[in-house]
Amino acid sequence: MEGRPLRGPTYSGVWSPDAIEAIQEKAELGRYQIRGQATKRRDLPSFDDLVFVPAGLSRMPLEGYRERCDTRIVIGEGRVKRPLVLDRPIMIAGMSFGALSVNAKRALGRAATKCGISTCTGDGGMHPEERKNSAKLVYQYLPSRYGLTPYDMRKADMIEVVCGQGAKPGTGGVLLGTKVSAEVARMRDLPEGVDQRTPSRHPDWMGADDLPVKIQQIREAVDYEIPVSVKVGASRIADDIKLIARAGVDAIVFDGMEGGTAASPTIQLDHAGIPTIAAIAEAAESLRDMGLKEDIKLIVGGGIRDGADAAKCIALGADVVYIGTAALIALGCHRPIHVEDYHRLGTTPYECQHCHTGLCPVGITTQYPKLIERLDPDEGAERVANFLNAMTMEIQLFARACGKNRVHDLDGNDMKALTIEASMMTGVPMVGLNGRVPKWRTY
């Protein structure tokens, strides 16, 4: 239009560059797209929709650096012989050797050990280097059963029975052939270089009625020494939580649809599962309904970036948060080094989601020796430990500001919701209503 100021390209709302690129790529490949990391959606309800309402005069805050604020949490206390004691309410989420390099595993293990928390094997078995470097290690028991032995189960500090994950609930795993190195193939009993797919269900049990029998088998295998948890991707979470709790576990793990992955169908990342904040509220309510909220610990992951997100999870009912992607970013993921290698992948630092290719420029999600060498496990461990320390201080900051001397005393009354949707999903009061009850509260 004459006289109208010049502006940038005007993309269609429907046929956005991403939508066009996706169609063109599928037309080229003849299959769905696969990528790593997490959903690209920006319209999900998020932790940013909640804010803390710290103490003023109606409640007194704790002194920031002087008064104690306890962060310790114990899983399986009074239930097993050797409960899992975590110095902070944070665990490193399951990420397999195969998805990650051995140096990434070493670094995460050392960082977790420094901080008194656990790391987790992920799929593919227990790598000896991971066990050696992790004082507390959760062993995942998955549908694939790769590398599973009773000997490794007994070396673990908790067994996590995986029935799904937030990034791709309802589907099995994918590890493309570029990451199935000779060592990965040996540990998984697979041909080297094969595009590995894993089943979406366990091979030897089916559904909630069988789960208690499977849990009993695992408890027998570890002689009731260590806790047992079950993990699902957040989807039909309220019912799933009740069925898992009924099976007699010590902890329940889930991650929302923001949860990370090393490789997943892109369409699954963006269109399956429910957001983490919605899932926590449902899950905590299910456990409260059953009178088991104190007995069974709730471990929550999916898009947790910092201490604020973690504190909000706890206030909504989580006991521990799982961090995966955030730990990898602390380790060096997206770091603007070896930028030319990001460019070779057709991406840049800060937007890279190419974990699935096995060509990680910073040596984290790769099995190529020359790339693995780029990650110094000690330097990486220090970075991750620094991040964990910062995150812990942030959680304590909110707890103290709300007048709590235990981070686990944070609850829904310490927050307000900025959006009606977040308020409805979580039960956290809407800002600006000052206690007035909107009609929908009675729904």
Add this chain to the structure above:
Amino acid sequence: MSAKEKIALDCDKLGIHEINLAIRKAATDGIKTVEILHPMARHNLGVAITDPIHLVYKGDVGYYAVSLSDQVTAEIHGSAGWGIGDNLIRGEVIVHGNAATAAAPSLRGGTVVVKGSVGPRSAIGLKSGQLVVGGGAGYMTGFFMQKGRLIICGDTGDAIGDSMYQGAIYVGGTIGSIGSGCRYADIDAAERDELYATLDKYQIKAPKAFRKVESDHSLWHFDKKEFEVWKDVL
């Protein structure tokens, strides 16, 4: 056999955990045989037994008998529930009756023999070792098989060997259908001799002939424009 070489555990008098602890203790004490009386299809009888011992189950067992175990031999004088021999590393389990769904799942080694028939999805995710079946097998038996050997003397259901990576399936009866990513293969004389020797060892009546099913490798790489192959498997 002296009393020290053999003990009996009565499931009517002991709990599951007590039975498993007693078997493990017997194995470490060097007792050669444990008889398990009145199993009455109870679950998890014989879990994580990792020292050499011989188990004799005097009746039907439930889910996961002789599971997550190593260096164990066992005979079950009855039928078995789901997941018999689950994740066996080394050893031998002989079921004189039938076995339910997912017999011998994810074996890492050793042999599971079922004189009768097995349910669907048996030998699922087999990583090594072998399952030998005197009767027939249900649908999707050999699903996601990775290595090892599966011998079925009778008929099978559909989708046998679906998505298998490696290993070999031998069927003596009628095959309902083979699964995605599978093909029929020839059996050479040495293989045939070994099959019949195995059946002879376990006193299973051998069929006149076998058909062999193996992976055609078409599902090894997810970079092919073969919709007809992939539509059913992912």
